[in-house]
Amino acid sequence: MIYRLLYVSTAANTLSAPELEAILETAKTRNAALGLTGLLVFTGRHFMQLLEGERDAVEAVFAAICADDRHSSVAKLIAEPAPDRACPEWAMALQTPEGAEVTPEQAFVANDATIRESLPDTMPGDLRLLFQSFNSVMVPRAASA
Ligand SMILES: Cc1cc2nc3c(=O)[nH]c(=O)nc-3n(C[C@H](O)[C@H](O)[C@H](O)COP(=O)(O)O)c2cc1C
Numbered sequence: 388m389i390y391r392l393l394y395v396s397t398a399a400n401t402l403s404a405p406e407l408e409a410i411l412e413t414a415k416t417r418n419a420a421l422g423l424t425g426l427l428v429f430t431g432r433h434f435m436q437l438l439e440g441e442r443d444a445v446e447a448v449f450a451a452i453c454a455d456d457r458h459s460s461v462a463k464l465i466a467e468p469a470p471d472r473a474c475p476e477w478a479m480a481l482q483t484p485e486g487a488e489v490t491p492e493q494a495f496v497a498n499d500a501t502i503r504e505s506l507p508d509t510m511p512g513d514l515r516l517l518f519q520s521f522n523s524v525m526v527p528r529a530a531s532a
Pocket residue numbers: 410413414415417418427434436438448451452453454455457458479
């Protein structure tokens with residue numbers, strides 16, 4: 388069994404494209420060292436992130452993430468043992484909104500269709516639904532906020 392954790396959060400108003408790139412670089416390096424994998428979706432205002440691996444490592448990284456002032460209102464949605472990884476190939480992949488300046492290696496355009504197409508086949512249905520609906524649920528909130 389591995390352990391998986393899914394949360395949503397709100398990016399700091401000041402968050403810039405280079406900062407987002409720096410977050411991804413840190414995440415990929417540290418996660419690879421700790422045997423963690425996952426996916427980070429950024430709508431331009433909100434994050435949804437899946438972290439998976441050994442429980443102690445997931446919780447240690449999540450504690451650091453919670454203390455990070457580049458985002459706030461961190462809300463844990465799922466924290467549970469799981470039989471397999473949903474994203475075994477990604478130390479941390481990033482999806483950003485269309486037109487975002489960030490174009491790291493694994494960046495995708497985060498609209499519902501491209502998120503759906505880019506989710507790995509190994510991702511179970513419940514996580515798939517959460518990632519697929521996240522963009523369309525959260526973007527209108529950001530627009531009307
Ligand atoms: C939205 C978001 C996602 C992050 N994802 C990760 C991650 O997957 N892995 C990671 O090690 N750090 C991640 N970070 C960075 C951590 O918050 C933290 O800065 C980093 O792990 C270094 O921790 P330390 O300051 O305790 O050494 C993320 C930060 C943000 C704002």
